[in-house]
Amino acid sequence: MKINWGTGIVLAFIGFIGFILYFVVRMSTDDRANHDLVTEEYYKEELSYQKQIDASESATEMNANLKVEKTDEGLLISFPERFDPKKITGTVSLYRPSNKHLDSNFPISLSNTHLLIPDNRLVDGRWDITINWQYEGKPFLHKEKLTY
Template identity: 80%
Template sequence: MKINWGTGIVLAFIAFISFILYFVFRMSTDDRANHDLVTEEYYKKELAYQEEIDASKTASEKGAIIKVEKSEKGITLFFPEQFDPKKITGKVSLYRPSNKHLDVDFPISLSKTHLLIPDNRLVDGRWDIIVKWNYEGSTFLHKEKLVY
């Protein structure tokens, strides 16, 4: 059987379209390629973004900078010493960009100026730390990326 150039072009198009369809089907059904949004309520969170900007600005204006250190015990958050630790309330969120099932929130309750997040909760890799805390009516925000 002899294949002329017209038949060859048609066969090449069919092969190319088959490959593209196979590739699309394979990627859409693969569990490793998760196509979820970064957060569950993305649009609601986007509307509250101005509050985050204001809280970060307030923290820098009042010198309420949090220092984050990692050690073999875990991650330690050092709050500013000029604030009374018993009056600090809020939440620490550990966000894992690669796996939303590892995300965890910790309430802030301090007796000293530091908070230890134990090592048994942390998996090696990148973590986004978000500390949103209140002190005497002022809201502060600290964001940091950490590779553990």
């Protein structure tokens, strides 16, 4: 049987399409591939984004910037000293982009202007830190990326 140019091109296209479809099906059904969104409730968080912008701007306007630093004991978060620590409430969210099982949230409860997150909770690598806090009902937001 003799194959001409037209038949060869059609067979090549069919072979290539079959090759691509095999890998698409294989990757979409493979259990080892992680197809999660960045966060579980991505769309709900997207709707509240304007509140985050406002809280971040109010922190800048009131000069209520936080200082986050690595120490030997862990991660030290310093709040502005002009605020009464007992009136500060909120949460600290540690987000690990490479592994959602390492994500954690901590409530803010202060006796002084410093909050220490112990070193044993933090694995080496990149962390996204989000601190949502309120002082006398006014919301503030601090976001930072940290390589630990």
